[in-house]
Amino acid sequence: MSTWTEDQPIVSIKNVRKAFGTLEVLKGVSMDIMKGEVVCIIGPSGSGKSTLIRCVNALNDIQGGSITVEGQEVHTENLDKLALRKKVGMVFQQYNLFPHKTALENIMMAPVKVLREDKADVKERARELLKKVRLYDKEDSYPGELSGGQQQRVAIARSLAMRPDVMLFDEVTAALDPETVKEVLVTIKDLAADGMTCILVTHEMGFARELADHIYFTDRGVIVEHGPPDTFFDNAKDPRTKEFLDQIL
Amino acid sequence: MNGFEEFFVRLAEDSPRWNFVWLYDERQAERILSGLWMTVKLSIACVILSVIIGIAGAWMQGAKNRVARAIVQGYIQFFRNTPPLVQLLFFYFALGQFTPVVTGPDGWTQIPVISNVGWAIISLSFFAGAFNVEIFRAGIESVPYSTREAAESLGMTRTQTYTNVVFPLALRVSIPALSNNLINLVKTTTQAFAIAVPELLYESVSVWNDFPSAQNPTMLLLFVVYISLVGVLAFGMTSWERKLRIPGYGE
Ligand SMILES: Nc1ncnc2c1ncn2[C@@H]1O[C@H](COP(=O)(O)OP(=O)(O)OP(=O)(O)O)[C@@H](O)[C@H]1O
Numbered sequence: 001m002s003t004w005t006e007d008q009p010i011v012s013i014k015n016v017r018k019a020f021g022t023l024e025v026l027k028g029v030s031m032d033i034m035k036g037e038v039v040c041i042i043g044p045s046g047s048g049k050s051t052l053i054r055c056v057n058a059l060n061d062i063q064g065g066s067i068t069v070e071g072q073e074v075h076t077e078n079l080d081k082l083a084l085r086k087k088v089g090m091v092f093q094q095y096n097l098f099p100h101k102t103a104l105e106n107i108m109m110a111p112v113k114v115l116r117e118d119k120a121d122v123k124e125r126a127r128e129l130l131k132k133v134r135l136y137d138k139e140d141s142y143p144g145e146l147s148g149g150q151q152q153r154v155a156i157a158r159s160l161a162m163r164p165d166v167m168l169f170d171e172v173t174a175a176l177d178p179e180t181v182k183e184v185l186v187t188i189k190d191l192a193a194d195g196m197t198c199i200l201v202t203h204e205m206g207f208a209r210e211l212a213d214h215i216y217f218t219d220r221g222v223i224v225e226h227g228p229p230d231t232f233f234d235n236a237k238d239p240r241t242k243e244f245l246d247q248i249l
Numbered sequence: 250m251n252g253f254e255e256f257f258v259r260l261a262e263d264s265p266r267w268n269f270v271w272l273y274d275e276r277q278a279e280r281i282l283s284g285l286w287m288t289v290k291l292s293i294a295c296v297i298l299s300v301i302i303g304i305a306g307a308w309m310q311g312a313k314n315r316v317a318r319a320i321v322q323g324y325i326q327f328f329r330n331t332p333p334l335v336q337l338l339f340f341y342f343a344l345g346q347f348t349p350v351v352t353g354p355d356g357w358t359q360i361p362v363i364s365n366v367g368w369a370i371i372s373l374s375f376f377a378g379a380f381n382v383e384i385f386r387a388g389i390e391s392v393p394y395s396t397r398e399a400a401e402s403l404g405m406t407r408t409q410t411y412t413n414v415v416f417p418l419a420l421r422v423s424i425p426a427l428s429n430n431l432i433n434l435v436k437t438t439t440q441a442f443a444i445a446v447p448e449l450l451y452e453s454v455s456v457w458n459d460f461p462s463a464q465n466p467t468m469l470l471l472f473v474v475y476i477s478l479v480g481v482l483a484f485g486m487t488s489w490e491r492k493l494r495i496p497g498y499g500e
């Protein structure tokens with residue numbers, strides 16, 4: 001087993017192939033993400049963006065290729081799922097908070113139940129995380145009492161409570177109304193500024209342009225084009241990328 | 250004899266069909282009370298056991314193992330589609346033959362390990378448990394798969410996900426149906442009469458066999474007792490449901 005060092009990609013995706021039955025969704029996708037990088041994946045609906053990032057934390061399996069996180073192979077028989085999920089946090093489009101727990105309890109659950117950390121310590125950390133996502137006064141609110149944007153920020157805090165090294169965001173603002181999109185994006189921006197490695201699937205082009213170190217454009221299961229934001233947005237070469245950008249911008 | 254008892258003695262003399270014998274005859278009162286106590290114990294034991302069976306069955310139905318799922322399915326089909334009274338007789342008379350016996354303290358009587366009360370508890374719990382499995386399964390299915398995935402991606406195992414997330418949510422959805430089924434169960438405990446379990450119905454029938462004049466009052470008592478028992482259970486379930494209600498969710 002090679003030990004991973006920070007000059008190697010923290011997430012390395014190599015020629016990944018994934019099919020649901022006979023439907024090929026990923027047809028050989030590769031990307032390397034370095035520690036502290038922010039990477040945005042954009043592309044039309046159904047092009048396999050969600051599937052790809054779900055493969056990174058083993059919510060989906062793959063049929064070919066390989067994915068490593070900090071040098072550890074994700075798709076092997078003897079995967080240590082807990083070790084992987086401690087390293088990789090994930091935030092979903094629909095927040096998926098636990099509706100029977102308050103904001104604070106949502107954040108505390110995994111560290112207490114999974115990591116068996118001391119409850120008082122976790123509580124303190126959860127409060128700090130709530131402060132970080134600017135929801136300090138909402139610790140006793142249930143998800144049903146929070147707005148979409150607030151719920152999504154609790155979901156981000158819940159992921160961060162496990163102290164991940166990489167965060168996956170799957171269209172986390174897609175279910176929000178325009179005013180609340182911003183508050184979630186600000187939270188992610190703060191995270192990126194703190195040096196968190198972020199892989200985002202997003203339709204927020206302005207955000208991608210401002211924040212991303214690298215942008216990948218996927219279509220029908222392949223990466224059509226990728227590059228730093230400036231090159232990507234201003235000098236897209238592939239006709240499919242151009243067409244997509246024309247439609248969306 | 251106090252005034253209260255005297256009143257009912259006189260009532261029995263004046264109207265021969267209304268002999269509230271257990272209100273003035275201590276021996277009969279004891280019979281009724283012991284029957285009531287047996288009914289309460291039987292109900293509590295069956296409620297608890299059937300809920301455990303329901304949870305375990307619903308858990309097994311979500312298992313990867315096909316054999317486990319098939320066993321649960323077969324169990325449900327059998328217990329849901331056959332009459333509980335026939336099940337009870339089957340357990341007691343058919344399976345009862347094969348259960349081991351121990352020798353009693355006198356050195357020669359053979360006492361079965363599982364008494365008729367034991368068989369009643371087992372049979373009724375399995376009967377109600379079959380419905381509970383389905384009730385809990387419906388509750389579990391109401392929990393969105395994405396909520397489970399969120400738990401999983403926080404590093405929770407299947408067991409942790411079930412105990413901390415899926416089950417607490419499923420329970421809230423299941424309580425109304427569960428309440429109905431448990432009410433039925435409490436009423437069905439009267440069928441233990443058929444294998445001579447000395448519960449309330451059995452004792453009541455014994456009383457009115459000895460005192461035919463007490464038949465009407467005793468039947469009246471049965472109704473009143475069951476209405477009260479079921480009332481207490483229903484009230485408990487409703488309060489529980491209210492207590493578990495989540496602010497801003499499912500209203
Ligand atoms: N569990 C599944 N079973 C079968 N097919 C699936 C499953 N999940 C996704 N797919 C299919 O895989 C393809 C890619 O889906 P995916 O969700 O990755 O797309 P996406 O790029 O995230 O799209 P969107 O922008 O709409 O979220 C789609 O055709 C979808 O129907």
Ligand SMILES: [Mg+2]
Pocket residue numbers: 049050051170171
């Ligand atoms: Mg998607």
